[in-house]
Amino acid sequence: MKAPLDFYFDFSSPYGYLAAQKIEALAAKHGRGVTWHPMLLGAAFKATGATPLPSIPLKGDYAKRDFLRSARFHDIPFRIPDQFPISTLHACRAFYATADSAQAVRLAKALYKAYFVDNVNIGEADNVLKVAGSLGLKPDLNDQALKDRTRAEVDAAVAKGVFGSPYIVVDGEPFWGMDRFDQLERWMKVPF
Amino acid sequence: MKAPLDFYFDFSSPYGYLAAQKIEALAAKHGRGVTWHPMLLGAAFKATGATPLPSIPLKGDYAKRDFLRSARFHDIPFRIPDQFPISTLHACRAFYATADSAQAVRLAKALYKAYFVDNVNIGEADNVLKVAGSLGLKPDLNDQALKDRTRAEVDAAVAKGVFGSPYIVVDGEPFWGMDRFDQLERWMKVPF
Numbered sequence: 001m002k003a004p005l006d007f008y009f010d011f012s013s014p015y016g017y018l019a020a021q022k023i024e025a026l027a028a029k030h031g032r033g034v035t036w037h038p039m040l041l042g043a044a045f046k047a048t049g050a051t052p053l054p055s056i057p058l059k060g061d062y063a064k065r066d067f068l069r070s071a072r073f074h075d076i077p078f079r080i081p082d083q084f085p086i087s088t089l090h091a092c093r094a095f096y097a098t099a100d101s102a103q104a105v106r107l108a109k110a111l112y113k114a115y116f117v118d119n120v121n122i123g124e125a126d127n128v129l130k131v132a133g134s135l136g137l138k139p140d141l142n143d144q145a146l147k148d149r150t151r152a153e154v155d156a157a158v159a160k161g162v163f164g165s166p167y168i169v170v171d172g173e174p175f176w177g178m179d180r181f182d183q184l185e186r187w188m189k190v191p192f
Numbered sequence: 193m194k195a196p197l198d199f200y201f202d203f204s205s206p207y208g209y210l211a212a213q214k215i216e217a218l219a220a221k222h223g224r225g226v227t228w229h230p231m232l233l234g235a236a237f238k239a240t241g242a243t244p245l246p247s248i249p250l251k252g253d254y255a256k257r258d259f260l261r262s263a264r265f266h267d268i269p270f271r272i273p274d275q276f277p278i279s280t281l282h283a284c285r286a287f288y289a290t291a292d293s294a295q296a297v298r299l300a301k302a303l304y305k306a307y308f309v310d311n312v313n314i315g316e317a318d319n320v321l322k323v324a325g326s327l328g329l330k331p332d333l334n335d336q337a338l339k340d341r342t343r344a345e346v347d348a349a350v351a352k353g354v355f356g357s358p359y360i361v362v363d364g365e366p367f368w369g370m371d372r373f374d375q376l377e378r379w380m381k382v383p384f
Contacts, residue, residue, distance in 0.1 A: 048249050048250050048251050051241075056240050056241065057355075058353050059240050059356070062353065069384070072384050073375050073378065161250050161254065162250075174257070179369070179371035180258075180371070183265050
């Protein structure tokens, strides 16, 4: 049995959202599952000194254009939300509050869709709870153990070297960006 | 007649080097030529606040791995030079000193090969002159008009929004990175 892909992403990351639409099919094609790891880019950016793309001169304008073009290229519904970027701490906590992993993945997809398709600000706890509720989930986002668990997951991601979203690890080999899916796919066939 | 691709790159950029090995064939396939525009990432980084990849925590280690893996993926000879990254001002000037554009492109390829295959430090003027000499070229790197021309080319690139390497513009549409060659190719068929 082959090990699953480790899929790290931030709920505020357009490229993470795009990757989330494709990664399961890609993994399944090569006999693998996917372990989803939402994290907080803000924590990684503290380590790398990076700033959110949209705020960077020149690069920010390009990034917005590239988000939209990449979505069209991959034929994925997408819009830049009115509130962007946002802190996704509550979304992250809701995910880690969900013990059943299949349900947690459904929640992740629903949160991404709410944000990048339906323009719902998932930076707000109330909106996260609404999305969770639509799946029959009622996470207690203020639970201290959940807060600790979420922080530990985010810290573990950064400790593993995750500095961007999406970031995929297969058998120890890291791939940053949906634009490395071509290399990731070849690697799953034969490491090179 | 279709307009040529504008191909912006820094001689110290591994991804620029990789792109340089592929861009002419890609453009030709779609009935286009390529106009080569060496520039200085340092000037762009002043605008964006970026720092050279290798010096960034987490991202720097990943980048080195990705340079090497991307070269293997595209089957292109490559090594990380002992001196890396470097200022490529002299290399840039040598290019713009070369009036014949076909010769200038040959020089660009020779400089890239010297640096990323033969480990020659093209940050040094003497080494740039040796590479130029091997093509029968004798640029006067201290000529004031050449210095002015080079600065104007670099400033023009940044003014056009070039913030990274490689950066390709086709009919006004910008593509950053060799990993956008898939989108670039589709755009040359039909803008989307």
